[in-house]
Amino acid sequence: MVYRGKNVATKVVGTDPVNWNGSNISQKGAILGFSDKDDPNLVTKAAGNSSTAAVYLHNCYEGLGRIGSVAPAYVTLGTPWAYAEVKNNITIVSSDGGSFGGMNFNFRPDAIKFDYKRAHFENPNDKKANRNDNEAASVVAYLWKGSYTNEQKVGYNGKAETMTDRDRFILGTMQSTASPDAKLIAEINAKIEGNAADWTSKTIEFTYKDNTTAPEKLNVIFCAGDYFGDQKQLGVGNSLTIDNVEFVYYHELTNLTYGGKVYTPNADGLVEISDAAYDANTSLEFAVKGVGATVEKGAYNPATHEMTLEVRGNDFAFNSASKTVYTLRFKSDAQVAAPELASLSISGVSFTELKAGQTEYTLPFAYNPGLVFQGTANGTATVSESVYDNAAKTHTVNVVDATSNKTTKYVFSFTEAVADAASGIYDGALSVVLTNSANVSVPTALNNASINVTKNANGTINLAINNFSFGGIPVGDIFVSNVPMNADKIEKTRRTILMTAFNEDGTPNTDCLGWMMGALPVEVSAELNTTAKNTLASIDIITADNPMLSQMFKGIHVDFVPFTVKGNLLDDSFSSRQYYENLTVSGHVTKAASKFLQINNHFFDPNNNNQECNLPMSFLDLSKAIVDANVTMDDIMAGAPKANNTLVYLPAGSTIQAANAIVDSKATNFVVNDQVAFHAPKAFTATQVSYDRAFKFGNGYVSSFVLPFAMNTTYVDGKVYKFNAVNGDNVNFTEVTGQLKANVPYLIVANSAKPFSTALAKEVEIEATPETMEVKADNAPSFAHIGSYNTTKVTSENGTTYYGYTGGKFVKANYGTLNPFRTLIKATGTTATQFSLKLDGEVTGIIGVNTELGKVDVYNLEGKLVRSQVEAATALQGLEKGVYVINGKKVMK
Numbered sequence: 001m002v003y004r005g006k007n008v009a010t011k012v013v014g015t016d017p018v019n020w021n022g023s024n025i026s027q028k029g030a031i032l033g034f035s036d037k038d039d040p041n042l043v044t045k046a047a048g049n050s051s052t053a054a055v056y057l058h059n060c061y062e063g064l065g066r067i068g069s070v071a072p073a074y075v076t077l078g079t080p081w082a083y084a085e086v087k088n089n090i091t092i093v094s095s096d097g098g099s100f101g102g103m104n105f106n107f108r109p110d111a112i113k114f115d116y117k118r119a120h121f122e123n124p125n126d127k128k129a130n131r132n133d134n135e136a137a138s139v140v141a142y143l144w145k146g147s148y149t150n151e152q153k154v155g156y157n158g159k160a161e162t163m164t165d166r167d168r169f170i171l172g173t174m175q176s177t178a179s180p181d182a183k184l185i186a187e188i189n190a191k192i193e194g195n196a197a198d199w200t201s202k203t204i205e206f207t208y209k210d211n212t213t214a215p216e217k218l219n220v221i222f223c224a225g226d227y228f229g230d231q232k233q234l235g236v237g238n239s240l241t242i243d244n245v246e247f248v249y250y251h252e253l254t255n256l257t258y259g260g261k262v263y264t265p266n267a268d269g270l271v272e273i274s275d276a277a278y279d280a281n282t283s284l285e286f287a288v289k290g291v292g293a294t295v296e297k298g299a300y301n302p303a304t305h306e307m308t309l310e311v312r313g314n315d316f317a318f319n320s321a322s323k324t325v326y327t328l329r330f331k332s333d334a335q336v337a338a339p340e341l342a343s344l345s346i347s348g349v350s351f352t353e354l355k356a357g358q359t360e361y362t363l364p365f366a367y368n369p370g371l372v373f374q375g376t377a378n379g380t381a382t383v384s385e386s387v388y389d390n391a392a393k394t395h396t397v398n399v400v401d402a403t404s405n406k407t408t409k410y411v412f413s414f415t416e417a418v419a420d421a422a423s424g425i426y427d428g429a430l431s432v433v434l435t436n437s438a439n440v441s442v443p444t445a446l447n448n449a450s451i452n453v454t455k456n457a458n459g460t461i462n463l464a465i466n467n468f469s470f471g472g473i474p475v476g477d478i479f480v481s482n483v484p485m486n487a488d489k490i491e492k493t494r495r496t497i498l499m500t501a502f503n504e505d506g507t508p509n510t511d512c513l514g515w516m517m518g519a520l521p522v523e524v525s526a527e528l529n530t531t532a533k534n535t536l537a538s539i540d541i542i543t544a545d546n547p548m549l550s551q552m553f554k555g556i557h558v559d560f561v562p563f564t565v566k567g568n569l570l571d572d573s574f575s576s577r578q579y580y581e582n583l584t585v586s587g588h589v590t591k592a593a594s595k596f597l598q599i600n601n602h603f604f605d606p607n608n609n610n611q612e613c614n615l616p617m618s619f620l621d622l623s624k625a626i627v628d629a630n631v632t633m634d635d636i637m638a639g640a641p642k643a644n645n646t647l648v649y650l651p652a653g654s655t656i657q658a659a660n661a662i663v664d665s666k667a668t669n670f671v672v673n674d675q676v677a678f679h680a681p682k683a684f685t686a687t688q689v690s691y692d693r694a695f696k697f698g699n700g701y702v703s704s705f706v707l708p709f710a711m712n713t714t715y716v717d718g719k720v721y722k723f724n725a726v727n728g729d730n731v732n733f734t735e736v737t738g739q740l741k742a743n744v745p746y747l748i749v750a751n752s753a754k755p756f757s758t759a760l761a762k763e764v765e766i767e768a769t770p771e772t773m774e775v776k777a778d779n780a781p782s783f784a785h786i787g788s789y790n791t792t793k794v795t796s797e798n799g800t801t802y803y804g805y806t807g808g809k810f811v812k813a814n815y816g817t818l819n820p821f822r823t824l825i826k827a828t829g830t831t832a833t834q835f836s837l838k839l840d841g842e843v844t845g846i847i848g849v850n851t852e853l854g855k856v857d858v859y860n861l862e863g864k865l866v867r868s869q870v871e872a873a874t875a876l877q878g879l880e881k882g883v884y885v886i887n888g889k890k891v892m893k
Helices: 026-032 167-171 513-517 547-552
Strands: 043-046 054-058 060-064 067-071 074-076 079-087 091-100 111-119 137-145 148-153 160-164 183-192 196-205 217-223 239-248 252-258 261-263 270-277 284-289 294-297 306-312 323-331 341-346 360-363 373-377 387-389 394-401 406-414 424-435 441-443 447-455 461-470 473-483 489-497 520-529 534-541 555-561 563-572 577-589 602-605 611-614 619-621 647-650 661-663 666-672 684-691 702-705 718-727 730-736 746-750 764-766 774-776 783-788 792-795 800-806 809-813 815-818 822-828 834-839 855-860 865-871 883-886 889-892
Touching: 054 074, 054 217, 074 079, 079 148, 091 167, 111 137, 111 183, 137 167, 148 167, 167 183, 167 217, 183 196, 217 239, 252 270, 252 306, 252 323, 261 270, 284 294, 284 306, 341 394, 341 406, 373 394, 424 461, 424 534, 447 534, 461 555, 473 489, 473 513, 473 520, 513 547, 666 764, 702 822, 718 774, 718 783, 718 834, 800 815, 800 834, 809 822, 815 822, 815 855
Parallel strands: 270 323, 360 406, 424 563, 577 619, 619 647, 647 661, 666 684, 730 834
Antiparallel strands: 043 054, 054 239, 060 067, 074 217, 079 091, 111 196, 111 239, 137 183, 137 217, 148 160, 252 261, 252 284, 294 306, 306 323, 341 373, 387 394, 394 406, 424 441, 424 447, 424 555, 447 461, 461 473, 489 520, 520 534, 534 555, 563 577, 602 611, 661 666, 684 764, 702 746, 718 730, 718 746, 774 783, 783 822, 792 815, 800 809, 800 822, 809 834, 855 865, 855 883, 883 889
């Protein structure tokens, strides 16, 4: 409805919310004498937000002829009114409108709260009308007493009449006559900016001009446009949906004053006045949040030394839930002392600076979340685990007395690390020895890691290893704090640590084992080279006092060496250990650290009846490392199997002279152990060479070989043959005279057990090992004579067939193993079962034979061993038809 003057009937359009009146545009047509049946409603009903209905305010355009404008949609607790001065029934000369009056109201709310939606240019009824996407919606509310009057023109070309309590009169933006008791008590004039497609809650506080006088009247206005703005800027289609409007009455105790001292309630509503006993003659003064809020005191309880307060909102008489209850706790005759720390250790070190009544301390060393605080308290109180704060860099320890319900909070701050020559990153590698409850110890292969050393203000240092893991399990960051160091050396020192880990967002990474393991004692020792920034260090993680961990590990020992490693890390399927097949070392190799070079290359496996495991390295490259002068070859080879062909490349100028020690590309003595893996990454020369293979000889016995050095047949005791052709079912080899090449496979008919002894007595050049070692037939490139320096398992399948020499013939091998320094024939595109061997055109009729492929075991499907260590090529001969298992694969005969 809209008021149009004393003598003009009020036009009611649509349905207004109860106690509210809405604007409409129907009066325009009625004023001019036209039908308004098609006029859109500015105020309509909409779906509520968990309520029966909401009010929808929608600015619309109204026009007759050339007369037209956008009308504001608003609802008010007062009376909407409108005025228009129209000239010649065509031109609007001036216009006005708004709200006057309101409802009787005597309360003093602190805020108004409501839910709303907001949109611009939403379903405009005339898209050519003024569009304003930046227009804000309006929320206006005011409380007053008395009356404000002035003359105001109302309606179509209406005359002036007396209007009482117009909005602008009360708010002081237009002149009016105020009654003697008139007073604006509180107001809201707020904007709602932007859009809100979903229901949004908003609370707007009143600004009180007088917070002691009770009001008599209230008006609230919600408008889809700028209520007090320029009407020409109203935007067509701009909408505001309002629901769940309510007043908010605060009822909160800010503080109280007792005996001249100010006390503040805690989050649980408790006011501790533990330093003053209750005295009825001592006044209590209250500061509350809530205009019109009142405080009701309860009676003092001498048994508990407590008093209850109720802070009631201004609407308490009609809403009994509008209150907050507080408890005042006074000093008793026999006051229970606040719980305190009786003793404290930090990272396992006794903290001797505790002082009665002091709860804040600054420690002279650096912060870390893994620092461990452990303590005892007086009386029946208990000490909680410390709470770290990575942002503030503090640890907080709470001492809790459940009996008195008191807690004392101790806050520990820290001092930043200081600059020092010892500080920095110490690169190296670490190995972890895990000892289980059965006292079986298993070390891990070296893995590169770094220790970050920092210096504390008190002269101690901190050692940090990030991303520590063992057995493939991520554990977390190790931080050993406040460790004394003398002359760059740390004697065995015990500390208590918590290994921590965090996600990128700063939250704890609970997938890491450190959190679960809890606080653990550790013992650390180290020798630091502060100039070269490397260290030999060890950490023992002591598990005895950890029930969960001690069931898994009797001990966890960490060795950190002053060099980094790079190499081919392999898994041994038999023992499940990792080892390096080759290794290149950078950094500092000391006598004490050298024993870690070949971890897991030779050991007796306690989990497999102490079976000996030999996993030799092919080479160990120390040429770029610093090797101390007191390091011997025995130190370097301490972890190697007895039978090995490990080449050790030493730094330039090294004085170590031993078998397979190479300095400046020269070796005094090169020893080749037959059927042991070999690999030379770089060429070198050797003054003396020995090869321990004993060849069978006599009766034209044929053997194969491939060696990493060249020699002349003049010095070979026997005839050497090279593969050159395949004719039918014959493989042809021709004799070689003159120079034999390195890394080329050959056959030999030896005249003695050591046919190469004369040739190897001279200086020999050992060539770098190529990726492949093979000779292809001149007339059949799909056939190749191949050699190997590794133990190589072969399987004839997928068009590739392997042939091993036996009984004067090369016989197909379904499965087998080619041992180091031996050869075989590899063919593609043929499945022939055998080929005869021709040496210089003559088929051999050799009685003695040499099977170059290794032996295999044959099992039936029940797992029973039916043949042990038989030649692979003839493994199934003589057995009944069926399915057998060879080298882990099923084979059908």
